[in-house]
Amino acid sequence: MDELEQAKQTFVSEAQDLLRDMESGLMQIEAEPDDAENINAVFRAAHTIKGSAGLFGLAHIVSFTHVVETVLERIRSGKLPPSGDLIALLLECRDHIESLIELLTRGIETPDADTEQRAEALRTQLLGFLDGEGGAETAKAHAPASVLEHDVAESQVPDGQYLVRSRYWHISLRFGEGVLRNGMEPLSFIRYLKKLGEIVHISTLYDAMPPAASMDPESCYLGFEIVFDSAATKPDIERVFEFVEDDCQIRIIPPHSEVTRFRELIEALPEADLKVGEILLKSGALTEQELEAALHNQVVAENQADVPQLPVKRLGEILVEQGVVHAETVRSALDKQDKVQANKLKESKSIRIDADRLDDLINLMGELVIGSAAATLMARKHDLIDVLEAVSSISRLIEDIHDRSLRLRMVQIADTFNRFRRVVRDISREIGKDIDLIIDGGETELDKSVVEKIGDPLTHLVRNAIDHGIENAETRALLGKPANGQIRLNAYHESGSIIIEVSDDGGGIDADKVLAKALANGLVAPTQTLTEKEIFQLIFEPGLSTAEKVSNLSGRGVGMDVVKRNVIALRGTVEVTSELGAGTTVTIRLPLTLSIIDGFLVMVGDSSYVLPLDSVVECVEFTEESRHGHEGNYVAWHEHVLSFVDLRELFKEKGPKAARQTIVVVQGGGQKIGLVVDQFLGEFQTVIKPLNKLFEKLHCVSGSTILGSGEVALILDVLAMTRLVETRVEAE
């Protein structure tokens, strides 16, 4: 959000505060109509809202509040009695302003017709309370354009007058003595004048300067005669000097004015006539002839006392507030409004946060979790019961905050899934298949960055299912399947991962065909024997496509390998199961990419290991007797045979073996296995530190964490463990 947006938010909350004050203030007026400070406060509220709204170019708020302010001003100055009706109306107006502000919070800066209508109705009622003068004033503020017709008489030339030839403006300045004391610098006005045009000639007059002894250094004694080349209008030039109008004598003579104007000038200036004439001549404002005429006229004028003296136009007569500024305000307000509008719509609904900042926060959260774990450990070690209690309530809070901070990154997958409705509809129509898309688990949340990257692989899979998976209508009819094919997208959480499934009820994958193709492509050696699962896995190899014909959509052998690459890049896995004639399911398993997991801490020998808590099913005592038979790593478990892995063996732990070992039953990839450990220490908030590249080939370990005591514990990859068991079983 940029600074101006922030300022606008400030404006909104400020306006809301002021409106609250206004409400209570208005009701207070009813109770105590003589409380001047209260009335003033109500007035100020409206005044401030108007001023601020103007600054943001919110013309509709300005124009409406202006009328309210005008009425309040009348009440304040005692010109309008605050009757019950008027207060009721003002309260209504207040509500209307509130609704305008409310619209603003929703990013609407241009009120709709209804709102405008209401504003107009209220405005009309308000104007009814104003006397004629007030009404006119308000009207003027609304139609400032007419004021722009300014100084028409200036350009009209009285008949029979000499016109000077010079195409330049002539500006005569005599700064007042007090100008410096008022903080004005004469030079800055001349500098500012240059913005409007070019100063052709400037003469400085210092005749007013007293002898050094009597000179006041705080006073200004200077005058300037300026020949100015500009296309600006007279009001524009006058505006340059508006701040010094009271302290300064300014005469502005437009180009091609009648000579008499100069005559008046010469006459009015304090310096000697001839000297002024000389300056005008030298600066090129007048030719010799013109000067002659001017001076001559002057003599004539002196002789004929009845010649009307044209008053010198005083700058002060043209005040800004009468319209010029107002017109500009309205114009630039409109410009600005258009620009701001576009941004505003997006901003108010949500806050955009740089992903890095969020990661920083989550990282710190991780450190905090470690810190709190350390505190718990210490308290437990020293048996400080009361400290332990305090620490545990703190860690509960930390857990809550941690949950919430993680949720900041989580988004539902529904949006991604829903995109496929269109994809399925378009493609199936294109190739003439009737396909229904079923979406399950759209509410499943996953990391935003994962959602962004999973779109492409999913598109490949869905297209594949439409193109190769679902049979055409005739085949389906022949096989007795429903006429409409079905594609299902499903998502759910399992063991700290998110599972996304793309399944279809199509023809399934012919394992023999895949194998034959793989053999032909040299992907597998003829001597290799592969399980069905391994054969299906081959479709993710580059250059293998079983589609008989290359179609527009798929079958070029790119696609599935790209899917796999993308998924692996997300630290995920992809698997396919298929039944010939019944359909195919592609399962993508992705880590939640969260840096903290709920862990289950176990000890093997002297080392600690962390299991993802949601993969833990049960803990049972392990005894040699419970071994199923006496051969191999099997135990009886709830009428099942459970294969287990002894972590001591797996990790070659040498530490002391516990007298009573425990089997932790874990689940991964739809399979349950047991892990034999020496003891378990319970739940543990685990901050995942990814393993160094050096360890990336390490099996069965997905990361590491630092315990509160400073020790390092490895996080076990349950899925890899189940695979390990699987291969072992198959080997047997």
Next chain:
Amino acid sequence: MAKTILVVDDSASIRQVVSIALKGAGYEVITANDGQDALKKLDGHKIHLIVTDVNMPVMDGIAFVREAKKLPDYKFTPFIMLTTESQPEKKAEGKEAGAKAWIVKPFQPPQLLDAVSRLISP
């Protein structure tokens, strides 16, 4: 060194926008909520120009200008008053007190910068 402008207004949003505009033009900006707050801030800062609202709680702009003009350091400091068309008499009062430049509310940043540029440069 950039010249410093003191902005006095009871509206936070006006202070904010005016500050953004003036800083953008290369000035240093100090803000105050009302006349009294502003008087406090005159001390210890070298301020080259003061932009003040008229209608403020605690101490209004006119009283503030009057007080500030009494301080030797601020005798020559130019004041820009933020006046309003609904109170023409306030402008006269402000001028009386010593503020010679003014901007009519509602205004927009370009008008303010325009007025400032006539009095000082960054």
